[in-house]
Amino acid sequence: MIIIGELINASRKAIGAAIEAQDAAAIQKVAQDQDAAGADFIDVNAGIFVGKEPEYLKWLVETVQAVTDKPCAIDSPDPKAIETAMAVHKGTPMINSISLEKERYDNLMPIVAGTDLKVIALCMSDAGMPETVEDRMKIADKLVNGLLQNNVKMENIYVDPLVQPMSVNNSFGVEFVNTIEKIVTTFEGIHTACGLSNISYGLPARKFMNQTFMVMAIAKGLDGAIMNPLDKKMMANIIAAEALAGKDNFCMNYLKAFRSGMFDF
Amino acid sequence: MVRFSLIAFLKTILNEGLIGAMDEVGKKFSEGELFVPEMLMAAQAMKGGLGILKPLLAEGTTESKGTVVIGTVKGDLHDIGKNLVAMMMEGAGFNVVDLGVDVEAAKFVEAAQANKAKVVALSALLTTTMPAMQATIDAIKEAGLAVKTIVGGAPVTQAFADQIKADGYSDDAPGAVELARKLIAA
Structure with a gap:
């Protein structure tokens, strides 16, 4: 991660x-x-x-x-x-972030074109905020292809499918994680990343929901997160979820985390 | 005589049953006792109730509390906060004209004029679109409209509202309803 x-x-x-x-x-x-x-x-x-x-x-x-x-x-x-x-x-820095909003796209593309910069590609366009998997994939498709055509390598692209708060529409969590799955299967070698705390906007016990959502997203292939690394429980959840998702050979990271006290709260 | 008392009865249901209940929901939301999904559920129930009441209440027997024009300012596509405010305004009995997101200053002016609005409510979620709030308020003042302006959104503060000469600021949706009521009564 x-x-x-x-x-x-x-x-x-x-x-x-x-x-x-x-x-x-x-x-x-x-x-x-x-x-x-x-x-x-x-x-x-x-x-x-x-x-x-x-x-x-x-x-x-x-x-x-x-x-x-x-x-x-x-x-x-x-x-x-x-x-x-x-x-x-x-x-090599990461650029946070390009999107399909015209002004932002036109401003940022010349900066990342032909470079080895990492870039977050946010699924947002001038048509508004995407809600469904289809909305997000339409934007992701244009963004990723635009970046590839401008000689940005697939492995340097981090697609952020845009988290929307679950409190206003209870399908927003599922639509997000299903987009992660679709992106990682559509574009081989690409990364995904997101700031996911928006999922719990308008609800109590936000940390708990954020941690659970992270685990669900990792199960679908999320491999990048914009987050507070000082949140020990979140970090522990990530390590356990990555092991469970088959991304941790011989559970080495999990065991290392255990030995360094990352699971002691 | 019977008809008169029926209307009075219906008005009581509307004002004390529905609007009164939404006020209670708003108050509890502001106090942190209720949460966004509960506010949405209450608003849906309110809509259902209105659907039953409206055909019974003949035209002109319920006076609207006034028209509120609402929208997210130019360059900003975020609608969740704006939608919550619009919903609570409707729940309080205001006639709401929702202009959506990425709304030009001129469009706010036009809609406020056309609908004889009493309040224009502006939303912004980005620090980069806060200047568009200023531009919108300037345009409303320039047009000389007798309308009150209120602002809100994550990066917006009372200090910013004062600076751009908005008539009011609220940090949540029920607060925006209270503000609109006060400004209209003033």
């Missing part, structure tokens, strides 16, 4: 304040904690700062990478902000 640590996001109050105060130590602590907890990418987002986003995003990349070797997921729809941040990034 590719884990994209989501905590350095300016829309979270403490992070927004740390960015504004240019408090490097506060940001670095969150980066190191996520690294130690098993994040493969550290997401950086400065989206609330209109006009200052490029400057702040660049500062976030430099600040994070001063204390970890992990690559960043550069979280912005603004090509200028992405390019400014990429200029100082060490290693």
Whole structure:
């Protein structure tokens, strides 16, 4: 499972304040904690700062990478902000995210075309939010083929089928996980990734529902997640679910996690 | 005489039975006791009840509480929060004109004018589309409409509402209903 640590996001109050105060130590602590907890990418987002986003995003990349070797997921729809941040990034970052919305597609495609960048492809278009497997596959098909035609390798594409809250329509969970299955069987070698906490919007005990949903999605082939790696129960669920899904030879990851205390709460 | 009392009876069912019940649901939702699916279920029950009442209540015997024009601003496709507010407004007896998502400022102005709206409610879920909220409120003010504007959505705050000179802000759907009532009464 590719884990994209989501905590350095300016829309979270403490992070927004740390960015504004240019408090490097506060940001670095969150980066190191996520690294130690098993994040493969550290997401950086400065989206609330209109006009200052490029400057702040660049500062976030430099600040994070001063204390970890992990690559960043550069979280912005603004090509200028992405390019400014990429200029100082060490290693290969992930771009979070391209979508089929025309403006976003036209802005981001030139950045990822012909590169080895990883890219999240969000199933959203100008026609609105997809609800069914068919809605999502129509968008995924155009996005993936567009990326391939622009010389982005299949293995660098992470399709996010877009989680919608189950509280407003009780088929939204099933439609999502069935899309995961369809994507991984349609496009060989592709990845999927999603921020799945939206599933539990409007319901109590959200963590419990998020953890259960993660397990269901892994069973259908989900292999990437934008999440809080400090959520120990979620991490334990992922490890157990991957073993159960046949993705953990000789249960080595499961046993390693057991021995390192990841199942002790 | 009999007919008069029947209408009074039906109005009591509408105002105290249906709208009153939805108010209770809204209150409990705001307090964290009820959750989104329960609010949806209550709204469906309300719709069912209205379906029975409406044919019995002759035209003109129930005054609408006023028209609310609602939509998600230009560039933003998120509709869940907006739909919840629209539903609660309907449940409170407002006539709701839902313009959908990705709505141009001019379209809000046009709909508010055409429907003689008392309130225009704007939704945005993205930080990047908050400026479109400002543009919409500017356009409404420029058109000189005597309509109140209210705003909401995940990144929206009271401070932002004040900054763009919206008449009100709420952080949930029942709160938006309360706000609309207060602004119309004022």
